Structure formats: C-alpha cells, structure tokens
Amino acid sequence: MLRNFFIGVDGGGTKTHIRLESEDGKVLGEGWAGPANIRLSVDVAISSISNAFEQAIYAADLNDVHKSKDVHFHVGMGLAGYEVQSVREEFLAKQKNLGFTHCEIQSDAFVACLGAHSGNYGSIIICGTGVVGLKYAKKGKYQVGGWGFPHGDEGGAAWLGLETIRKTLHLCDGRGIDSLLLQHVKQKLGGSAESVTEWACYANATKYAEIARDVFKFAEQKDTIALYLLNNAATHIEKIFFALDKFENDSKIKLPCSFVGGVSQFIVSLLKPNIKKRLVLPRGDACDGALLMIREKYNQS
Amino acid sequence: MLRNFFIGVDGGGTKTHIRLESEDGKVLGEGWAGPANIRLSVDVAISSISNAFEQAIYAADLNDVHKSKDVHFHVGMGLAGYEVQSVREEFLAKQKNLGFTHCEIQSDAFVACLGAHSGNYGSIIICGTGVVGLKYAKKGKYQVGGWGFPHGDEGGAAWLGLETIRKTLHLCDGRGIDSLLLQHVKQKLGGSAESVTEWACYANATKYAEIARDVFKFAEQKDTIALYLLNNAATHIEKIFFALDKFENDSKIKLPCSFVGGVSQFIVSLLKPNIKKRLVLPRGDACDGALLMIREKYNQS
Incomplete structure (x- = not known):
C-alpha cells in the first residue's frame, strides 16, 4: 500500500531541524543535527540532513519500512547559503543520494517566512x-542581508x-x-x-x-x-x-x-x-514553512 | 678564507624583500618573493624567504660559493604574524633548514621602525x-594594531x-x-x-x-x-x-x-x-632595519 510522508527541513548555519508528518498532517517524528549551511560545506549539510532524517524516522517508528518502494518521502527544505549558485548546484547533484521521492528547496529564510505567516504574504527578520x-509578497520574494560573515x-x-x-x-x-x-x-x-x-x-x-x-x-x-x-x-x-x-x-x-x-x-x-508595534509573533517555524511548501507542490502535481 | 655576509629580510603579508650586503656594508644583491606572513602559513613564509634569498645570491654572484662552510650568512628578519606564539615556535623550528649561520627575528613592523629611524627611537605606522x-623607545617596544584581518x-x-x-x-x-x-x-x-x-x-x-x-x-x-x-x-x-x-x-x-x-x-x-606636521619621512626601509638589527647583534657577539 502506497504511503506518503511529508518532511520539513530547516537547515540553518548552526543546526538542522527536521519534522516528519503523515499525509493528514500528524507530526510523527522530529530530528536535529549540526549545521546545513551549504555555502560552508555541502557535504556537512548532506550529512546533517541525513542524521536528522534518521532520528525522525526512528522517532516515527518507520525504521522497518522507510526503504520500501511503496513509501514516498516528499521533502521541503530551507537551506542556509542557498543563494550561492555554485554550491546550490553541487547540493542539488548530491542530495539525490538522500533517497527522497520529491525534494523542493529554497533558502532557510524563505521557509521561515512561510512558516511565520502560515504561507501568507509577510516578512521576517532572522x-x-x-x-x-526576507519578504514574500504578491510579485515575488526579496532578500535583505543574509550574505554571510x-x-x-x-x-x-x-x-x-x-x-x-x-x-x-x-x-x-x-x-x-x-x-x-x-x-x-x-x-x-x-x-x-x-x-x-x-x-x-x-x-x-x-x-x-x-x-x-x-x-x-x-x-x-x-x-x-x-x-x-x-x-x-x-x-x-x-x-x-x-x-x-x-x-x-x-x-x-x-x-x-x-x-x-x-x-x-x-x-x-x-x-x-x-517598528516594534509593527512586529507580529510567528505562527509557525521554518519546518512548518518547509512542509507548507512541499505540500503545496504535491497538491499541484 | 672566512667571508661574512649580512642579510636583511622584510617578510610582509603581501611580499618578501631581501637585501644582501658585504661585511663593509655594500649592497651585493636583492631578491623578492611572495608573502611571508607566518600567521597564515609558516611553509609559505619559508618558501618565500628561500626564493628571495636565491635571487639575492644569484644577483650577488655567490652561486658557486654560498654553500661553502667558510661563508657565513648573518640574517636579520622581520616577519608578519610574529606576535602569534604558536606559529613563531613553528617558524623557529623550520627556519633552521634555510641554512643561515645566525638568525635574529622580530616582527616586520619592528624592523621597519628601526629602518625608518636608522636604529634610533621613534615610531612607525604601516x-x-x-x-x-610600532614605537621603539627607551624602555621597550609597543605595538598598536596589526592584529590581523x-x-x-x-x-x-x-x-x-x-x-x-x-x-x-x-x-x-x-x-x-x-x-x-x-x-x-x-x-x-x-x-x-x-x-x-x-x-x-x-x-x-x-x-x-x-x-x-x-x-x-x-x-x-x-x-x-x-x-x-x-x-x-x-x-x-x-x-x-x-x-x-x-x-x-x-x-x-x-x-x-x-x-x-x-x-x-x-x-x-x-x-x-x-598629526601631519609630526610625521617624518623614513630614512630607510624594513630591510635596512633588519640589517641594522643583525649587525648590532653580530658586533655584540
């Protein structure tokens, strides 16, 4: 029987956070690992995502089934350093080894913005x-800062x-x-x-x-x-x-x-x-944003 | 017959400059090479000094004799990054392979200061x-800035x-x-x-x-x-x-x-x-300062 799972990845400069959900939106497991800034190291990012994914699989009690071909993982990722073209291409080539069915990637800031405003237009400063x-508005998204140290x-x-x-x-x-x-x-x-x-x-x-x-x-x-x-x-x-x-x-x-x-x-x-009076509390985190992104993509396909 | 040569090394963050003089102070040859900032790489510094030294030896027409045991090279060095203890120790261990008879080392700023004021007290901003x-005064020397980028x-x-x-x-x-x-x-x-x-x-x-x-x-x-x-x-x-x-x-x-x-x-x-009216033109360069330093040491011994 075909089973679909949805995964949100928040790959930041300091840590990686993964949330695994069932098709109907129940949180089944989470995982954490080290940094996933692809600008600093694509290999470290791949390894962090893989480690956090394994934790989430274990927490969700999916160890025995997750490599079955009937199990599909639809993954939304937000990654630090995603604006650097050369490492983005390197990451896209290497991420195939992670074994996800579908993968939709954006910057960590973008998925954090989606999460903060439940997918609606808005902006975020991290x-x-x-x-x-990052601002997500009608005509597109706009980044200010976040160019590295x-x-x-x-x-x-x-x-x-x-x-x-x-x-x-x-x-x-x-x-x-x-x-x-x-x-x-x-x-x-x-x-x-x-x-x-x-x-x-x-x-x-x-x-x-x-x-x-x-x-x-x-x-x-x-x-x-x-x-x-x-x-x-x-x-x-x-x-x-x-x-x-x-x-x-x-x-x-x-x-x-x-x-x-x-x-x-x-x-x-x-x-x-x-400025203070214009700020709103975020409704969700970056994993929520990454999940929103991949679910929207899945529903469109 | 014993022959003494004196060498001044200005090992900076961008380039290395070497001046080779006879015992009576005649310039016999000079050499230039890449950076000698030991904070960034001791091996690169050793290689730059070695390359510039070979040039100076060639310019001084000493190729045939410079490895004879009757030929003594007394070397004064000013090196970028010399204030970092760990790399200083690494450099001191490795510089022995350069084959100099005596070697007196200070920071590049110190020898530049000696050169600028012909060995007298004074200060320099590079x-x-x-x-x-760097200020060289009666009771000692004082560094302001120069801590790296x-x-x-x-x-x-x-x-x-x-x-x-x-x-x-x-x-x-x-x-x-x-x-x-x-x-x-x-x-x-x-x-x-x-x-x-x-x-x-x-x-x-x-x-x-x-x-x-x-x-x-x-x-x-x-x-x-x-x-x-x-x-x-x-x-x-x-x-x-x-x-x-x-x-x-x-x-x-x-x-x-x-x-x-x-x-x-x-x-x-x-x-x-x-400030402008307090500034004086330098009397000599960092190689001159390094030569002053090693000659003073030689005369004391």
Missing part, C-alpha cells in the same frame, strides 16, 4: 549567528563577537576605552593582544557568535560597550526592516513582519517604537 | 594590506575592501545609498548580491585589498562613499598615532613618527594637521 531579512550579517551574533574582539584588541593596545565586558573577554582569551589574536586566527562565525553571549550578559549589567554594540545591532535590524518595507509598497496595508532568532530577544526592546 | 603601529587592521586595504563589499551588498539589497564606486564594484563582481556573496565567499585579505584600488580611484572622482571610507581609515590611523604617542610620554621631546605603506599616500592628506 537574527541568530547571521542576520537575514564577515562581509555581511551585521547585527547578528557573529558580527557582535567580531566587533567585541576588535574593541578588546583596542583595549589591549591602548586605543580603546575600558569596560567590564572587554576586560572579561580579554582575560577569557588569554589576557593579551597576542593571545586574543591567536584565538581570532582560528575563529569562524560560530566561534565569534559565542562571544556574543558575553555581550548579552554584560548588557544586563549596563556595561557601556555591550549596550553600544546591541544598539548598533538594533540599527542594523532597523535598516533591514525599512528596506523590506519598501518592496511592493503599493498598498495601504503593511505586511506583517516577524523578528525571530536567538539574538532577537536581546535586541527587540532597543528597536524604534514604530 | 598602512598596506594590514595596518600596524578581519578582527583588526582597521584602515588598511583589506579593511577598505571589506567595508566596500558590505556597502555594495547594502546597495544591492536596498539598504544602502547609490554611488559610482559601489555600482562599479557591484558590476565587477557579477552584478547582484548573490554574485558578490559568491566572490566574498572565497576572498581572503589579499583579495579584499584589491578592492581598495577602486576606492582610491573613485575618491579621486570625489565619490561620496569612497571619500567616506578613506576618512574613516584616516580616523583609525589617528587613533593608532595617539595610542603610540602615549607610551613613555614622559619627555617634552616627541619621538618622530613615519607613516608608510601602499595605502598611506591616499590617507596622509586626510589626517589632522597636528
């Missing part, structure tokens, strides 16, 4: 390790970490002002410009993002530099909001915008009041 | 791909390139203002945020530094963004100047400061007048 804004992603955790390291080095060599946050980071990374440099020498976006936790902690204690950095981050988020707002800005009804991601909670209170 | 300030080197060519790419992406996605510089960079890198991201994905400090050339070109045409970026770079240089000035600031006589490097010519006119 502020985690990186930062991306260190050349983009201003306002996100990795960017906050990089700015903190810069200021820590300035403190070490006499260019900067003193601050409890910077003294803490300096000591944590060995106590000198040389040792901080040594750390930075091997740090990637994920490592930089860890430093952002210190920023949040010291901001609570009203550290001047920590508050300065978070206010700067808020300014970057505001720029994304206004840029998104301008696309297809031809009706009097403004589309709803959700502000999500691990860093958003530390920044939302610093946004301008006219 | 603004090329990276940016570093992208976490440091603010004001240098790589930093200028990174800031330009950030602004180009903002232009592409609707966050930024228009500018001939940014339009030019956007087109050069494929015409879209996706193609610029693809470029940035594989760009290192050297690649970013190439973008700085566009900044210089469009600054001449009074492009607003190009001028804004160069003025920002000047502010970073000023911070280094004032930080250096504060070390051992106990006498009424201010030590001379030289501002050198490929980017300095585009920034010097933008510095505050009270």
